[in-house]
Amino acid sequence: MVIGGDGYCGWATALHLSNKGYEVAIVDNLVRRLFDHQLGLDSLTPIASIQNRIRRWKSLTGKTIQLYVGDICDFEFLSEAFKSFEPDSVVHFGEQRSAPYSMIDRSRAVFTQHNNVIGTLNVLFAIKEFSEECHLVKLGTMGEYGTPNIDIEEGFITITHNGRTDTLPYPKQASSFYHLSKVHDSHNIAFTCKAWGIRATDLNQGVVYGVRTDETAMHGELSNRFDYDGIFGTALNRFCVQAAVGHPLTVYGKGGQTRGYLDIRDTVQCVELAIVNPAKPGEFRVFNQFTEQFSVNELAKLVMAAGAKLGLEVQTKSVPNPRVEAEEHYYNAKHTKLMELGLEPHLLLDSLLDSLLNFAVQYKDRVDTAQIMPNVSWKKMSTKPKTVSV
Numbered sequence: 001m002v003i004g005g006d007g008y009c010g011w012a013t014a015l016h017l018s019n020k021g022y023e024v025a026i027v028d029n030l031v032r033r034l035f036d037h038q039l040g041l042d043s044l045t046p047i048a049s050i051q052n053r054i055r056r057w058k059s060l061t062g063k064t065i066q067l068y069v070g071d072i073c074d075f076e077f078l079s080e081a082f083k084s085f086e087p088d089s090v091v092h093f094g095e096q097r098s099a100p101y102s103m104i105d106r107s108r109a110v111f112t113q114h115n116n117v118i119g120t121l122n123v124l125f126a127i128k129e130f131s132e133e134c135h136l137v138k139l140g141t142m143g144e145y146g147t148p149n150i151d152i153e154e155g156f157i158t159i160t161h162n163g164r165t166d167t168l169p170y171p172k173q174a175s176s177f178y179h180l181s182k183v184h185d186s187h188n189i190a191f192t193c194k195a196w197g198i199r200a201t202d203l204n205q206g207v208v209y210g211v212r213t214d215e216t217a218m219h220g221e222l223s224n225r226f227d228y229d230g231i232f233g234t235a236l237n238r239f240c241v242q243a244a245v246g247h248p249l250t251v252y253g254k255g256g257q258t259r260g261y262l263d264i265r266d267t268v269q270c271v272e273l274a275i276v277n278p279a280k281p282g283e284f285r286v287f288n289q290f291t292e293q294f295s296v297n298e299l300a301k302l303v304m305a306a307g308a309k310l311g312l313e314v315q316t317k318s319v320p321n322p323r324v325e326a327e328e329h330y331y332n333a334k335h336t337k338l339m340e341l342g343l344e345p346h347l348l349l350d351s352l353l354d355s356l357l358n359f360a361v362q363y364k365d366r367v368d369t370a371q372i373m374p375n376v377s378w379k380k381m382s383t384k385p386k387t388v389s390v
């Protein structure tokens with residue numbers, strides 16, 4: 001069961017698992033499409049409706065993906081989906097995943113935490129009630145750890161304090177209401193593993209880039225979404241679109257912000273590896289899911305160089321940072337557990353950057369340049385509903 005199977009990572013994962021012979025159901029309330037309508041945003045790539053996506057997949061491959069449209073915060077809906085599909089594994093992508101969205105105003109902050117925390121709680125209750133053996137594969141985020149001045153471990157750290165030693169959850173220092181929602185989820189999941197014997201894997205994923213996977217490239221109607229706006233667009237994908245339309249690359253502040261990154265083709269691989277090698281009953285595992293670390297400045301340099309090769313004149317501009325985050329910091333995060341399970345990373349080589357840039361150029365007429373600059377400020381956030389004007 002892929003919850004959030006209509007979104008960026010979820011759609012690619014649902015198709016990948018279906019292609020690999022798994023019986024797949026998508027559970028999704030389609031709210032990601034509603035956010036676009038409400039905020040006047042759109043994917044760079046045209047995307048088909050979920051029904052047409054699934055029909056096209058069936059006509060191309062003969063494989064059926066079941067669809068349950070509804071909200072997992074509604075426990076009755078989720079119960080019916082569980083009873084009808086009887087999942088062995090649940091992959092949970094079904095959360096509001098944008099940090100800027102969660103910082104627009106009070107109501108978006110509350111929505112994000114309610115939607116994410118209650119949705120995950122319901123999934124935990126559904127597993128306990130209907131499918132005790134079911135393995136939960138939950139998308140967490142590297143942002144749960146923040147940017148501490150020591151190495152980041154995979155979920156746990158062994159500490160000696162006043163002569164005694166214990167292995168404890170790694171300290172969490174999230175820096176948006178969205179990232180905090182994932183911290184709260186992790187605590188709830190860890191507790192239910194202990195209390196109810198649930199088996200769970202928390203995938204602390206880094207920033208994803210790219211768009212095509214083997215399956216989504218098979219047909220236009222299987223195309224994945226590609227966000228480039230200031231709310232849902234993530235760093236490298238945004239920079240590629242900016243380069244394609246001749247907009248200076250928007251480095252926030254000093255640009256020393258360093259994060260773990262991965263290709264979307266590795267997202268789908270990692271999820272499959274977690275499913276094939278499930279956690280044991282009662283086990284709460286944490287994997288750091290990224291393949292390489294980059295600072296924002298490093299990404300901008302790579303895109304400038306790749307752009308020059310394609311004859312694009314790419315400039316970089318530091319814009320005032322709309323977020324509250326360290327702009328120069330130590331960053332060294334472990335990420336060996338998925339490699340030990342057999343992950344074969346697609347590293348960010350010139351070839352991928354070329355093809356991403358070409359992809360952005362191909363769709364550049366669809367770019368609304370008014371959506372590029374960031375317009376959500378961490379500091380100016382207020383209780384007043386922020387309405388969007390045209």
Ligand SMILES: O=c1ccn([C@@H]2O[C@H](COP(=O)(O)OP(=O)(O)O[C@H]3O[C@H](CS(=O)(=O)O)[C@@H](O)[C@H](O)[C@H]3O)[C@@H](O)[C@H]2O)c(=O)[nH]1
Nearest residue numbers: 097099141142143205206207234235250251252257259296
């Ligand atoms: O135009 C831009 C966009 C971003 N940044 C900077 O790039 C870094 C990453 O920002 P992002 O928007 O690419 O990613 P983020 O907000 O962290 O969120 C994304 O990446 C997270 C993983 S992580 O960053 O927490 O490891 C996931 O959890 C989220 O769902 C996903 O939207 C930040 O320091 C941000 O200030 C820029 O300098 N310029």
